[in-house]
Amino acid sequence: MSLRIKTVVDKFVEELKEALDADMQDRVMKEREMQSYIQEREREVAEREAAWKAELSRREAEIARQELRLKTERENLEKEKSVLMGTASNQDNQDGALEITVSGEKYRCLRFSKAKK
Numbered sequence: 001m002s003l004r005i006k007t008v009v010d011k012f013v014e015e016l017k018e019a020l021d022a023d024m025q026d027r028v029m030k031e032r033e034m035q036s037y038i039q040e041r042e043r044e045v046a047e048r049e050a051a052w053k054a055e056l057s058r059r060e061a062e063i064a065r066q067e068l069r070l071k072t073e074r075e076n077l078e079k080e081k082s083v084l085m086g087t088a089s090n091q092d093n094q095d096g097a098l099e100i101t102v103s104g105e106k107y108r109c110l111r112f113s114k115a116k117k
Helices: 001-082
Strands: 087-088 099-101 105-109
Touching: none
Parallel strands: none
Antiparallel strands: 087 099, 099 105
């Protein structure tokens, strides 16, 4: 009887070892799959982040170019404005002079009239 019990116990121990080995291999395989999945997701996130940063950088550069262009346009407009800020008025002067003010300086232009015949 003890030989039978030993054989049953040995068989049970062997089956248990096989089950444990199979379980360990399954766990190792699942761990590898999980690591692979995590690495793939991290790569995808890194790619999206890099694309987002590149787009952000491109937009910032475009904004800087537009700001420079607008600054140049504003400077040109201010120059043009300073030239064109002159005013002209034809006041009822006795001599019929045209008064022009440019950049705060007044100029008087006398009109020449044709002599009557």
